[in-house]
Amino acid sequence: MNRSIIMAIMLMVQPSLITLYAQIDNQRPNIILIMVDDLGYGDLGSYGQKMIHTPNLDKMAERGMKFTNYYSGSTVCAPSREALLTGMHTGHTFIRGNFLTDEMADPALPTEKKTIAEILKNNGYKTGLIGKWGLGEPGKGPKSQGFDYSYGYLDQINAHNYYPPFLFENEKKILLDENEDGRQGTYSHDLFIDKTKDFIDGQQAERPFFLYLPYTMPHGKHVIPDNSLYANQDWPEKFKNYAAMISRLDKDVKGIIDHLKEKNLDENTIIFFTSDNGANPEFGKFFNSNGGFRGAKRDMYEGGIRVPLIAYWPQKIKGGQVSDEILAAWDFMPTIAEISSVSIKEPIDGISFYNTLFGTGVQFPHPYLYWENYTYNYSWDKPNNALPRNWLSSRAIRMGKWKAVSTHTPDSKNETIELYNLLLDRQEKHNVAEQHPDILLDIKNIFETASTKNAPYFPYQLHTYDIKSSKQLKDFFRYSPVKKPIVSAHRGGPRQGFPENCIATFNNTLLHTPAILEIDPHYTKDGEIILMHDPTLDRTTNGSGKVSDYTLSELKKLRLKDTEGELTNYQIPTLDEALIWAKGKTILVLDQKDVPIEMRIQKIVENNAEANAIVIAYSLEDIKKAYQLNNNIVMEVMMGKKSNIKDLDESGVPWQNVIGFISHDLPPNKEIIELLHERGTMSIQGSSRNIDKQFATGKIDKVQLINGYLNILGSGIDIIEVDLGIEAGEALKNINKP
CATH class of the missing domain: 3.20.20.190 (Phosphatidylinositol (PI) phosphodiesterase)
Structure with a gap:
């Protein structure tokens, strides 16, 4: 029944019921979704890491639920963020690869796209974003997509700098004088943690909140004020910094949990921790950052898209659980909606994993997961460039135990599809496409139907009238x-x-x-x-x-x-x-x-x-x-x-x-x-x-x-x-x- 109708009935029947309804409504949990940048599947101790220290995140996994078959929205930043926020896979998202417009800005997520923040805000949640937006400039940023408060980078290119000359608060530019003229006075991640705690401080127990924390670490540039935890290691400086960034994240997640406890908000707050895509190849080789999987960031092999996911709510989620359910970033939208008791009217690709989290029933499986990624040509406007501005460079499907990957060059007209049995071949070493023509036919049919042509930047192509005379x-x-x-x-x-x-x-x-x-x-x-x-x-x-x-x-x-x-x-x-x-x-x-x-x-x-x-x-x-x-x-x-x-x-x-x-x-x-x-x-x-x-x-x-x-x-x-x-x-x- 419509909530407004319920309220009207309550008013007619018994005014005291309004208070009861509010009390029930206030039991809806707070939700914190932490999505860090370029953290690989194997970068946490709980996922097999041996060289980088992550005791607090490991403890979260021990006291919560760890997922082993969770996939990011994409193999690069921007489309992964849209997939997570909108519940759509990259065959249906507006953004399907990293891209720079003619103004050197990120393409803006259209305002008509509904995000989980908009849905929660319209249902009484206070919403906040601290970190990297990456889906549009001022006027096309978090404010227009349901966030009451935002602080951080809007553009993903600027987010490469951890000592930026400015950040944005509620889409208004905030100058950081101590970083002016290239000085390194204030580390942006320090500000993010301060603003996170400020946001929590400003919340009231009677109103639930949704806090999305797309922190930029451990993305490059790989700089950090203090890498002393690894100072004695015989590693190149970049690798010390990378490890220190992850350990710093580990420490700060504990700080957030402790702060929730101080404010008596911990018992009614669920925390998710994940990454937007796999690690860079160099860290995959040095630290085994991608957990022994093939590939890395920008690849459609497992190392590029399979990432950690930890769900933590000791009061509600039984600790020590490991889930092998096959899930993806676009499942967050329906899951968070179900946790917060709100409905989604728009069609989406995601399937709620609420039942898996709380052991309340059967988990509905995906018939398949689908990804596509467009490679951006940063030299498209340079003299003698012969390549298009971007092109569909790879696609992938996960269907039960089967994984299909196709790669494209800018001038390719034919597609070669590789097929792997992940139960027998988790490293995707043995292409068995020729041995399974029936599975390959199913994969080809999905490739034909899983994507819609409603993303004008992908491939970049104007609707033109090319008249010569x-x-x-x-x-x-x-x-x-x-x-x-x-x-x-x-x-x-x-x-x-x-x-x-x-x-x-x-x-x-x-x-x-x-x-x-x-x-x-x-x-x-x-x-x-x-x-x-x-x-x-x-x-x-x-x-x-x-x-x-x-x-x-x-x-x-x-x-x-x-x-x-x-x-x-x-x-x-x-x-x-x-x-x-x-x-x-x-x-x-x-x-x-x-x-x-x-x-x-x-x-x-x-x-x-x-x-x-x-x-x-x-x-x-x-x-x-x-x-x-x-x-x-x-x-x-x-x-x-x-x-x-x-x-x-x-x-x-x-x-x-x-x-x-x-x-x-x-x-x-x-x-x-x-x-x-x-x-x-x-x-x-x-x-x-x-x-x-x-x-x-x-x-x-x-x-x-x-x-x-x-x-x-x-x-x-x-x-x-x-x-x-x-x-x-x-x-x-x-x-x-x-």
């Missing part, structure tokens, strides 16, 4: 009843995290949908042309006043704001930069603003962009002028009335040089659409002043927005000009024009 451009805009409708994204399709008229925004829109992009040019004080919707700077940048009062160099020092008014790291682009960027990708529609049509045409010609740009002409005079200046130029012209069509018929300007903008008014004028089609010309209808505006002001929801687009497209319109290019692209997927 002005003739092809004219043909592109010629009407044909078999052509599918097109999105024209106004100002590039801005949204949260992506400003108006920004090249990063253009890229982001093309990641999700094929679109042409309408942009707005303005003159600077020194006669350059930049892209800005308004004649002033206040609304969309951290500047103020008129665009025309600033030089280009002054404007380049400013930063753009996104649709939420949040400042980004993006700069104002020039028209030249946009025209160069668009080649082979899309078509830019150059609006007028304060830049006359002859200058817009001049810029197109200067940048050899006749195949990638068109101009908007608001008057018959401008239409004639444009055609006289360059008869290759295609124009978007105002065709809201039959008289406009008659005027162009008589102007001498060929219809193949124009497309007709009808109106922002709804419903679209079908008579005008038909007249344009008779002339072989596409029609455009705007939505920014009606349904886009209604959505932005909360008058309609996303379903109504998509349906509004479908209604416009169903009228016969060829191009829909929208403020929300990505959402309009979703509507296009439902259109199959006859």
Whole structure:
């Protein structure tokens, strides 16, 4: 029964029951999930480590439950974190490998993705994250994914530095003056432990909390203020530091447990300890960090994805247990939900292991576990690079005793699948694929169906219109009843995290949908042309006043704001930069603003962009002028009335040089659409002043927005000009024009 209904019944029946309900609700446990970085299966004493001291974690394993067949979400950092938080394997996650966007930032986990933190927060839990987020920059970080409090690194590249110049608290940059100019004054992990204890101090017994601790140790750079525990060892310094980092983690986990006891929170708190992927190869060889398994971080062999998992709650979990159940990171979401007595409405890949933890029933097995990983090419933009920006480099399946691994090179078209029987061959030395064609057939079928193509960065591939000549451009805009409708994204399709008229925004829109992009040019004080919707700077940048009062160099020092008014790291682009960027990708529609049509045409010609740009002409005079200046130029012209069509018929300007903008008014004028089609010309209808505006002001929801687009497209319109290019692209997927 719905919880709100229960509460309403209680109010009617007996007010004192409210207190009883609250008492029952308060018995829900606190949950601490510690996920460290690059710790291998064999790095703990309880998992066979002989050289590194981990007495406290070993004691946790003795007094709790140790898992021997637990797998991380991925073999690298970012996708592993998404899998753990969202309950999805990497055939369904948005992020499927480590990746750097054009702005050298991590791809952001889409806000519509539900995390376990969001679910718990919506059900009364206080939520916190301390450590490394790695799933998006400010405005796209923990706050938007259900965390009441966060402290640490947002970007995984910055997390390589243990003496960073800044960290983020609730997504606000906190400068660490003692680390300025490369000084090593404050070790980030020390701050994480202090903030962890502060978070625990701030909790109240009557409200449960979820604390996610993605600590960065023992990830490189391998530095630590004190490695004295191993100072006498005849090891290279890096290996001493690595061992000291793990022993430091061991000590700090004990400190967290002790702090819970001090606050009388220990009896109602479950603690999980695990890692995001296997150890680096060098530690696998030196310390046997991967427990004798084949492979390491970045591999799909066991050493890359099988990691420790310890569950600790002496009051509830019987100590000394060892579980061989086959589990994965995406099982955390349903397990934590069941522990906290909340439901998950979204479909997920995870299966709760609650019954295993508490011995309450049968553990439902996975039919299979699935992973895929994309390798990022850090030299993709370097001269003479011949490799793609990323590629599907490996996939794996665990199905009972069977383990399948496939590897790919960037140019491979055929896939070779290796098959191992882990019961007989835990080191994956003997490929038995040829001996088991029936199992191999099952594996191939899973490979065919386990992954969905809804992760635009993996592989990195824009939805492009690669037009090579002005003739092809004219043909592109010629009407044909078999052509599918097109999105024209106004100002590039801005949204949260992506400003108006920004090249990063253009890229982001093309990641999700094929679109042409309408942009707005303005003159600077020194006669350059930049892209800005308004004649002033206040609304969309951290500047103020008129665009025309600033030089280009002054404007380049400013930063753009996104649709939420949040400042980004993006700069104002020039028209030249946009025209160069668009080649082979899309078509830019150059609006007028304060830049006359002859200058817009001049810029197109200067940048050899006749195949990638068109101009908007608001008057018959401008239409004639444009055609006289360059008869290759295609124009978007105002065709809201039959008289406009008659005027162009008589102007001498060929219809193949124009497309007709009808109106922002709804419903679209079908008579005008038909007249344009008779002339072989596409029609455009705007939505920014009606349904886009209604959505932005909360008058309609996303379903109504998509349906509004479908209604416009169903009228016969060829191009829909929208403020929300990505959402309009979703509507296009439902259109199959006859």
